[in-house]
Amino acid sequence: MLKVQKIISLVLLGLIFACSTSDATDPNDSQFDDKDNNNPATGGGASNADITLSVDAADAVDIYPDIFGVNNDWRQIPDNTFSNFASTIKNIGTAVVRYPGGWESEFYAWTSNTTPGWNNTPSQPGASITSLKSHISNYSIVLPTAEAMNATVGSGQWNTAIANLKARTKEALTISNIGNGLVEIGNEWWLQFAGGVSRAQKLDKYVNVAMELAEYIESEYPNRTFKLLINGDYTQPQEFTTMKNKFTRAYAAIDGVALHTYTGYNTATHNISDLEERIKNCANNFNPNKNFKYLSEWMPSRDYNDRALYMEAANILPDIIHIYARAGSQAAAFWPPINTSIPGLGLTNWNYSKVFPTGQILGELADSYKGKSLKTTSNKFHLAAALQDANTMVLFITGGKESGKKVAVKINGFTISSIQTVERYVPFDYGNTAAAEPYITQTATAEISSDNEVVVDVNKQGLYQIYKIIVKGN
Numbered sequence: 001m002l003k004v005q006k007i008i009s010l011v012l013l014g015l016i017f018a019c020s021t022s023d024a025t026d027p028n029d030s031q032f033d034d035k036d037n038n039n040p041a042t043g044g045g046a047s048n049a050d051i052t053l054s055v056d057a058a059d060a061v062d063i064y065p066d067i068f069g070v071n072n073d074w075r076q077i078p079d080n081t082f083s084n085f086a087s088t089i090k091n092i093g094t095a096v097v098r099y100p101g102g103w104e105s106e107f108y109a110w111t112s113n114t115t116p117g118w119n120n121t122p123s124q125p126g127a128s129i130t131s132l133k134s135h136i137s138n139y140s141i142v143l144p145t146a147e148a149m150n151a152t153v154g155s156g157q158w159n160t161a162i163a164n165l166k167a168r169t170k171e172a173l174t175i176s177n178i179g180n181g182l183v184e185i186g187n188e189w190w191l192q193f194a195g196g197v198s199r200a201q202k203l204d205k206y207v208n209v210a211m212e213l214a215e216y217i218e219s220e221y222p223n224r225t226f227k228l229l230i231n232g233d234y235t236q237p238q239e240f241t242t243m244k245n246k247f248t249r250a251y252a253a254i255d256g257v258a259l260h261t262y263t264g265y266n267t268a269t270h271n272i273s274d275l276e277e278r279i280k281n282c283a284n285n286f287n288p289n290k291n292f293k294y295l296s297e298w299m300p301s302r303d304y305n306d307r308a309l310y311m312e313a314a315n316i317l318p319d320i321i322h323i324y325a326r327a328g329s330q331a332a333a334f335w336p337p338i339n340t341s342i343p344g345l346g347l348t349n350w351n352y353s354k355v356f357p358t359g360q361i362l363g364e365l366a367d368s369y370k371g372k373s374l375k376t377t378s379n380k381f382h383l384a385a386a387l388q389d390a391n392t393m394v395l396f397i398t399g400g401k402e403s404g405k406k407v408a409v410k411i412n413g414f415t416i417s418s419i420q421t422v423e424r425y426v427p428f429d430y431g432n433t434a435a436a437e438p439y440i441t442q443t444a445t446a447e448i449s450s451d452n453e454v455v456v457d458v459n460k461q462g463l464y465q466i467y468k469i470i471v472k473g474n
Contacts, residue, residue, distance in 0.1 A: 074126030093366030256292025264304020309344030
């Protein structure tokens with residue numbers, strides 16, 4: 001009996017080893033199908049994705065590197081710490097700096113580095129033009145208009161104001177030595193007091209100021225190489241047609257427009273879905289032949305994005321930058337640079353020791369989103385894509401507040417051969433996605449489906465994830 005049990009045990013052991021061995025003999029067994037391993041482009045089978053996004057590699061426009069600019073904030077950044085600020089934004093990847101900033105530009109005295117008459121003048125002066133030029137080589141400047149905007153056109157006060165503005169213009173252009181930079185005429189004329197007149201009257205005043213200064217610049221600087229830009233409200237493209245019709249002098253001196261493109265997903269007036277078309281229309285309505293587009297102040301506004309802060313706000317930046325590139329924008333400058341101006345949206349903290357998620361993702365975009373911007377189609381999750389060179393594509397997928405999904409990115413006009421890298425940027429704390437902390441970078445994975453798709457789980461671990469995926473192909 002024992003002998004029989006021993007034989008049965010040996011047979012059972014043999015069967016177990018035969019079933020568990022890696023030396024299978026069936027040529028149709030999946031482990032012999034090494035086609036998937038050698039060609040990962042077809043290795044994943046069908047994606048079975050919850051959501052499909054798409055990229056059209058045949059529809060490409062140039063990405064101008066100056067769209068990764070930053071505003072100076074003269075009130076928040078003292079002169080004695082500007083070198084540290086400059087170092088921080090250079091590390092982020094900043095391409096251009098707008099100086100001296102926004103509203104302070106209307107009061108800024110270029111010869112004394114002061115802002116007389118400004119009710120927000122800081123206790124310590126901001127960066128001087130000497131400090132700026134010592135640390136930043138690519139910058140734009142803003143010329144004042146408010147003095148004349150507050151006067152009645154044609155009055156004695158108006159004439160005095162125009163003479164003063166011309167003198168200040170000469171100081172700004174001489175002291176800044178702007179060279180090949182950008183020069184804006186005024187800052188947000190539609191939000192100025194302008195003597196308490198209507199918006200239409202403000203526009204009329206602004207056109208008269210802009211004509212006076214443009215004519216003066218055209219006469220005094222016939223060999224200028226800087227771009228001269230008018231300022232306007234991007235949500236009202238028709239006003240640029242009105243300005244064109246009123247611009248009876250020095251029209252050809254204007255090279256394009258400077259727009260403040262504050263935007264978001266939850267607004268009827270500043271909706272991101274209208275952003276690309278409005279940018280194009282503003283520039284073309286004034287002059288389709290000289291339509292340089294400078295987005296000199298921008299951010300994902302809290303009021304238009306359900307109060308999105310920190311990592312939540314960072315999720316919106318790739319979409320905005322992608323739209324800027326698709327609109328053919330040649331330059332842009334993020335505001336605010338310092339978090340104390342608008343907590344939750346600034347690039348760094350007050351002493352530049354901590355780069356917040358908006359600064360982190362802007363840096364990633366400046367580093368990787370280059371070459372050609374590709375047409376994309378989003379679906380709840382948003383997608384920005386660029387062709388860095390003929391064989392390299394980068395994808396930025398933002399999860400926002402959508403629940404976790406398997407996302408497929410269908411790529412047309414470009415055959416994927418491999419996935420080079422997958423990085424995932426996640427909130428410091430999934431339980432508090434608006435925490436005032438830098439995001440965390442993780443190495444992640446993605447697959448390639450048999451239908452030339454990049455497939456990845458987004459927001460599986462929590463909300464507000466951002467994926468950066470670099471793929472190779474042709």
